[in-house]
Amino acid sequence: MTRAHLGALACLGYLATSAAAGPTLPPAEEAAKERLNTSPRHGELQTVDVGGTGVRLWVVHPERRDRAPAVIVIHEIFGLTNWIRAVADQLAADGFVAVAPDLLSGKGANGGGTESFGNRDDVTRAVSGLARDEVIARLDAVRRFALGLPDANGKSAAIGFCWGGTTSFAWAGAQPGLDAAVVYYGTAPQDLPALASVKAPVLGLYGGNDARVGATIEPTRTKMKELGKPYETHVFDGAGHGFLRAQDGQDGANRRAAEQAWPLTVAFLRERTK
Numbered sequence: 001m002t003r004a005h006l007g008a009l010a011c012l013g014y015l016a017t018s019a020a021a022g023p024t025l026p027p028a029e030e031a032a033k034e035r036l037n038t039s040p041r042h043g044e045l046q047t048v049d050v051g052g053t054g055v056r057l058w059v060v061h062p063e064r065r066d067r068a069p070a071v072i073v074i075h076e077i078f079g080l081t082n083w084i085r086a087v088a089d090q091l092a093a094d095g096f097v098a099v100a101p102d103l104l105s106g107k108g109a110n111g112g113g114t115e116s117f118g119n120r121d122d123v124t125r126a127v128s129g130l131a132r133d134e135v136i137a138r139l140d141a142v143r144r145f146a147l148g149l150p151d152a153n154g155k156s157a158a159i160g161f162c163w164g165g166t167t168s169f170a171w172a173g174a175q176p177g178l179d180a181a182v183v184y185y186g187t188a189p190q191d192l193p194a195l196a197s198v199k200a201p202v203l204g205l206y207g208g209n210d211a212r213v214g215a216t217i218e219p220t221r222t223k224m225k226e227l228g229k230p231y232e233t234h235v236f237d238g239a240g241h242g243f244l245r246a247q248d249g250q251d252g253a254n255r256r257a258a259e260q261a262w263p264l265t266v267a268f269l270r271e272r273t274k
Contacts, residue, residue, distance in 0.1 A: 025090070025262050028247035032086040041092050043085065053106040056113055057142060058085045059099050060092035061148075067153035069179070070146035072139060074160030075102035079114030079123045080104070082124070083245055084161075091159075093264045096273075099146045103135055113174035114174075127163055128191040135167060136155070136174045141215050143175065155179050155273035157200075159265070160186060162242060173197040179274035182265055185213050185241050188220040195223050201230035203268045205261045207239035209250060232268070236260060 003058045037041070042061050047054040058080065062068050071091050080102035086099035097274030107126055115122045143156050157180035160168030167187020174180035175188055178200040188255050189195055196228045202224070206213060217233055222233035236243065238253030244262070249253045 025247075025258055026087045026244060027083075027090075029081075029083045029245045032082040035086045036082060036089060039089050041089055043089060043092075046145075048101075048141050048145040050138050053111075055105040055138050055142065056080070057099050057100045057145070058088055058102075059097070059146075060085075060088045061097060061149075061151055062092045062095045062097055067151050068095055068097050069155035069157060069269070070143070070144060070149065071098050071153045071157045071159055072142055073098055074129075074139070074158060074164035074171075075100065075114075076161045076242070077102065077124045077127045078120060079117070081114070081126060085162075086245060087159075087244075092260075094269075096147060096157075096269065097149055097152050099142060100139060101142045103130060103138055105138075132167075132170065136171060138177060139167075139171050143177070150162045157181065157269050157273055159269075160184065160245065162186060169198075169202060170194065172200045172202055180269055182268065184244060184261070185210055187213055187216045188191055188223075192223065195220075195229065196227055198224075198227075198229050201232070201268075201272055203265065204231065204233040205234065205257075205264065206235045207243050207250075207254070207257060208235050208237045208254070209239060210241040213241065225272035234261065234264060 014167045017215045037145050041219040044059055046059050073088045088100045091098035092237045102113040104126055114123055146152055156178055158168040158171055158178055159182040161184040165183040168181050169183045169186055172178055173194045176199045181200045181202045183204045236257035237251055239257035243254035243257040247258050
């Protein structure tokens with residue numbers, strides 16, 4: 001890393017204050033388990049009741065003296081994986097209370113969640129079939145839980161990836177109490193009333209080689225501008241869909257995108273949850 005790069009990150013307020021803060025990016029998918037096994041932070045599984053169903057949560061607390069904003073981590077179409085847990089761990093390293101719900105809780109065999117499905121294809125079908133109203137209700141309950149944690153400071157934000165990115169954008173229109181929403185390679189609600197109800201500033205982070213999602217960015221930007229809604233977008237040349245998880249992809253472009261996107265994410269969340 002060059003001196004200029006270090007200086008830029010420092011200006012964003014992003015550099016760790018000590019070596020114990022750990023790496024500055026979430027790991028790629030294949031390194032997620034090792035990150036979790038070696039993390040100095042306290043992560044734990046908890047449960048919140050939503051309509052009689054226990055929704056499981058992976059909660060990671062930051063190492064800081066004062067209270068911190070709560071960030072709800074919305075998983076990809078692959079459910080609550082080790083990678084999503086590792087993203088939550090990195091958010092805690094960056095100073096946030098990170099809460100990652102398993103939105104498949106109660107949907108699997110014997111009332112299980114993501115872990116109870118036979119394979120990834122079964123998980124993706126189950127996540128794709130989740131009803132949006134139920135997902136929003138669960139996220140609202142998770143947010144209430146997060147804000148009630150002893151180390152939470154009353155501010156809350158959402159961050160989501162792929163399916164979770166789309167859900168993060170939709171939740172920003174359904175939950176007026178959110179202070180910020182981060183959308184990694186997800187699409188916006190397509191109807192104008194849903195966009196009109198968005199209260200929180202939205203940060204969108206996209207791969208340049210992601211045509212399906214990329215085709216929605218400019219129409220969304222136009223609508224958000226017409227509505228006077230803050231919508232900051234970044235498109236990273238050569239990066240594909242899922243670049244933060246698949247950091248080895250696209251001949252290095254995914255890694256370069258991750259190195260740019262994560263500092264932007266942390267700076268945005270810090271600024272909007274002061």
